[in-house]
Amino acid sequence: MSEVGPPESDPEALLQVRNLQKHFDNESGLLAGVELDDEFPYVSRSSSDVRAVDGVSFDIKEGETLGLVGESGCGKSTLARTVLRLLEPTDGSVYFQGEDLASLSGEPLRRMRKDMQMIFQDPQSSLDPRMKVGPIVEEPMKAHDMLDEEGREARAKELLEKVGLDPQHYNRYPHAFSGGQRQRVNLARALSVNPDFIVCDEPVSALDVSIQAQVLNTMEELQEEFDLTYLFIAHDLSVIRHISDRVAVMYLGEIVELADKEELFENPKHPYTKALLDAIPVPDPRSGGRKALLSGDVPSPIDPPSGCRFRTRCPKVIQPEAYDMTDEAWRNVVEFQRAVERRAFEETDPEALRDRYFDEATPSGDAETLLDEALGHIERDEFEDAERLLTERFADESVCATANPAYELGSELGDDRHYAACHLRRDEAVASAVDERSLDGAARPGRSEADD
């Protein structure tokens, strides 16, 4: 991402994340990674990393809320935990108030934790059922040697009141509270050590709508009062739109778009963001329904697609330069290729398939020859050959598959920068960090020299 620069250069940013990676291997355990084969030597070992967070860079300014949104499994929570160094990063750095957390350990790291707190999704399981809420709120203060016993109790009561609970509930157990109230206890506990930065991992998604609004309002009030900075993770775009100043959209371990809230919601530049926005049902029966839908499943983070990771589901994959098809014909080819991959039809007759997938626009030239070949394979029931041919000659030839996109765009609403990882934006980009040579997914948006 082109916000990359020397870490010291942006004194305003409270937190700077640079090219952060977190891979999980499967090598722990006796039989981990062992696979059985039909042929000699029958047993093989492979190690395959799950690339949960793969080269993520962003800044969070003091006092702002950065929303992080994405589907389940895209790496949001792993990112949050890695940022706080609850998980050891595989690579990359996290600068918090100028210090690299990734290089800290032991006591200095522990002391640093005082300034960074976290709130979890499930308010039930993040509170010890055998502790009263007072001691729960006091515990972080104890761990960091804040105040004496009396002072801690007074502060805990004060905080309970601040988050909208009755200070007299100091001696109650968590089970006596409703979900929304428990989340408030979590808030009070996070606030007890006076942190600067709070990571909120889906803090309201387990709550009812009406309670959700109460908690969101409280969080905003607290942010103002205590000058807090939030990293707010949610899968619900409406909540993100309400609470965030800037929004980052994550897909399969990478940030695909990052911009000011208004800019991102009103002027999304990445097809994935658009698809997400189109997918949300709007609480208005006159809104006219949705336009387009994503098809297919999120690919596995063990072996993510090359280039742009969204390309296997993207409705706007770019045509390879080798062909000269009309846009409609190219769309049909893409759709047909995906249908073959999903085995979405039983039909093997080439004419019938042509009617079904290439009714209004057929490719011409080389593309047509390839298509005929693929249809021939299907007619002989060789689905795998057809799939390989179509994938290798069409999908894998696209620029989307051969280069990692990373573009910096001008922002139409708001004055901040707008980052979008989509090759469709290459002409409007004011800066880019595309490494054309690296085809194996080694290039990361974060590794750019764009600002230099």
Place this chain on the structure above:
Amino acid sequence: MSEPLLSVRDLKTQFFTEDGTVRAVDGISFDVNEGEIVGLVGESGAGKSVATSSILRLVDSPGEIVGGEIEFKGETIFGLEADDDGELRPRDEMLTEEEMRKQIRGREIAIIFQDPMESLNPVFTVGGQLREFIEINRGLDPDEAKAEAIDMLREVGIPAPESRYDEYPHQFSGGMRQRVLIAMALACQPDLIIADEPTTALDVTVEGEILEMVTDLQEKYGTSFIWVTHDMSVVAEICDRVNVMYLGEIIEQAEVDDLFYDTKHPYTSALLDSMPRPDRTVDELRPIEGVMPEAIDPPSGCRFHSRCPEAREVCREVHPEPRDLSEEGEALHTAACVKHDAFDVGYDESPPIDTQATGGFSAGFTETGGEAE
């Protein structure tokens, strides 16, 4: 209008616990017409799920349906009458337990639950479970049933259905599992499908796909749906008519457009106001204050009065029954709120009362009834 497919009248389901009687569903009435998607909306604890299990007579001890009538296509699913001693007993035409099992559940009325993992058996293949269901309920032989099962899987958009037929539930993603359940529900081409929060556990993109698919399938098969949800956006998108539930009662009932643009009950408007919007930036959310009271001890009068911003003295005393408030020639629109003239209990003259919602700023900041300051 023709006869409704399903008609529920004054249904009451109660749970008899040691602490007292929980009136989970307390006198609700609604109809489902043919080919219609009817929404049942409310917060958790409103009694939505108890209402739907009552329709299928799936309420277990300590719960019991204690009153009301449920008619489905002219058959009595539930009905009581007084015998000679004045005791209530099931009416003769009420379907027996066996008839319910053999004719109604699965075949005529299917249900889709929120958690697809819990509804599928983890030790049998997905295809096998679907095949068995079709075999038993439609009387096909195993091969035909298998072919039908694969067709249904394709119909609901499972990729490569032939090979996925032999996979186990854990090999499917959440969205895929929910599709399998929808396939299962549709397999017997029932007249009514009850969908109990089927998309709540799913991602927005997957939720979108499923909603789209349901709309398509509904057009194709003409199935009616009861769609249980807490999400007003989903309601706006797929429902034709909506019932809003609060604490065991239906407090507003209207066509979807009327509900959003001509809201009659303060609870419904509060619910709509408390939602952040995806399509525009809302500066300040207006949450509903307080939490839903326990159904074991509901507030007197109007059950919402303790959280209602428009509550007056009379709301504490008078329990409003839903009344039709629609103008002549308009679609039915009922609401249970005495602020409307149709009730005529002196709302306008009654003095406003202090509730959590009207008690000023401090009350707005706490859930404990304004004790904070």
